[in-house]
Amino acid sequence: MNIPEKVINRLTLYHYILEDCNNNEENISSTKIAELLNIDNSQVRKDIKYLNNTGKCRVGYNVQKLKSAIEKELGFKKERDAFIIGAGNLGSALAKFDSFKNYGLQVLAMFDNDPKKVGLSINNKEVFHISKLPDLIKRLNVNIAILTVPREYAKETANFLVKSGIKYIWNFTPCILDVPKNVKVWNENLIGSFLQFINKDEM
Amino acid sequence: MNIPEKVINRLTLYHYILEDCNNNEENISSTKIAELLNIDNSQVRKDIKYLNNTGKCRVGYNVQKLKSAIEKELGFKKERDAFIIGAGNLGSALAKFDSFKNYGLQVLAMFDNDPKKVGLSINNKEVFHISKLPDLIKRLNVNIAILTVPREYAKETANFLVKSGIKYIWNFTPCILDVPKNVKVWNENLIGSFLQFINKDEM
Structure with missing residues (x-):
């Protein structure tokens, strides 16, 4: 329905x-x-x-x-696998958010380009170098990416995701991504959310 | 309007x-x-x-x-001051999210009960012990709290916020808070957001 x-x-x-x-x-x-x-x-x-x-x-x-x-x-029961792109605070927070699993969202791994982060394990999710992404997308058959990189890297990273075969991008950056029509983007618009809150209550 | x-x-x-x-x-x-x-x-x-x-x-x-x-x-230009409650990954990510300031949301400080976190400075926002909250709410005249504590502490923390004088809670926990009518809660429902995304696209 x-x-x-x-x-x-x-x-x-x-x-x-x-x-x-x-x-x-x-x-x-x-x-x-x-x-x-x-x-x-x-x-x-x-x-x-x-x-x-x-x-x-x-x-x-x-x-x-x-x-x-x-x-x-x-559809909570239908499992969907995803990668988190960006192992900063937000990416790590989402990796630790165990509730996702109860709602069918399984984060398999994380990716970053920072050598200090590569190899870490955050809530049992390994951080891989971003160059490993295309191969792991194919091998694990993942088509959802959760994008948490800094704003200034959002666009180039999104282009790389698309080239690597990602079909769904859950975008946590305050940046509008320019992707082909066959790739779906969901903008997690925190600022819009806050403004809805304050405008609603005439704070 | x-x-x-x-x-x-x-x-x-x-x-x-x-x-x-x-x-x-x-x-x-x-x-x-x-x-x-x-x-x-x-x-x-x-x-x-x-x-x-x-x-x-x-x-x-x-x-x-x-x-x-x-x-x-x-109303981007109208400045609103807020405290972040919980200095974990999500709280830290939000503290580092400089875009908030451009949209009128000014995070003044953070609060946690973990002695290892108290005294830290995250993006120039000092982390205070949660016991300092009531006093700082009064002195800085803050009425917005951004709640990022773990799920199991969400309710008791919300009760403490209300008792301390907070009037608006931006709730990032996957937990529904039971607060008096004069306190407004905005649930940042990440799971709902994801489910909207996937249901929309019949992933």
Whole structure:
């Protein structure tokens, strides 16, 4: 089913809440979810209608069933392998972010051009020299790259990724990449995110 | 003016593109912007209509005027001070992210409870012990916290932030915070972001 982006985002937040539920909480109400996220109850119910087998009952939703329904619909179970490009602080933070694995994103290795970083192991992910990338893309059949290099290297690195066979770039740099149409870029726009926050609340 | 969140996000991306323009590029067309972001030309023109004094001309938009119009509308020039809570990899990456300053977000200091981190200076931002937070919030009149602690400490840290006087929490942890209504939380939902990406492209 084609679920709007905003709904996907909120369903993931509902999943965080369900993950936090203790084993003795069998059910959860849409009101409770709505309160925690400070959104409308009707919004929560509308979003959940995109799912099948949500465990809806008189007192809300069955926690386990709703969790499974979100996982199934958003494809958490389908494993996707990725490389992190750039082993600086951001790359390392993402390499250590174990939650990714629970949501189907498996980081296999990291790449950098800094000899001091090459050979390190960050959360069991080895840092390879960037020159090894084309070969490892082929051997491990990886087509997702998480780009965390400094802004000034973003474009040339993206070009190298494309030449090496990467098809999806999750771009954490504040730089717009100019790539061929068959390569998809998702801009993780932290500044845009912050500005949405402050403009929303008229801070 | 009340600009939809999605539009704010895209306007920031247009701003990145304009920042990248050389001094000798006087104008830019909506087609060029649309191509770089792989979106519709009509979408770009519609978004820009939210702005005043966009420098629209026969061949597109004047780069400098459009840039200024975005900055004015989204309030880049209004400085907002913030603290980063958690001096791990992610906190350090954000502390080093100098672009924030260009968009009005000024990180004044960092906080952690790890004695090995307290006293460090990361990109000229000193790391203080978390116990110093309430005092520094008052003295520096800061009400924004960027939360980057590990998931298991997210809730207790958020409670401490609220008690200390923080009013806005930019939450980078994969954990939903339960805070009073007068405190605003913006969940930087990286997993949701990734799932939007992959669901969009049916990877």
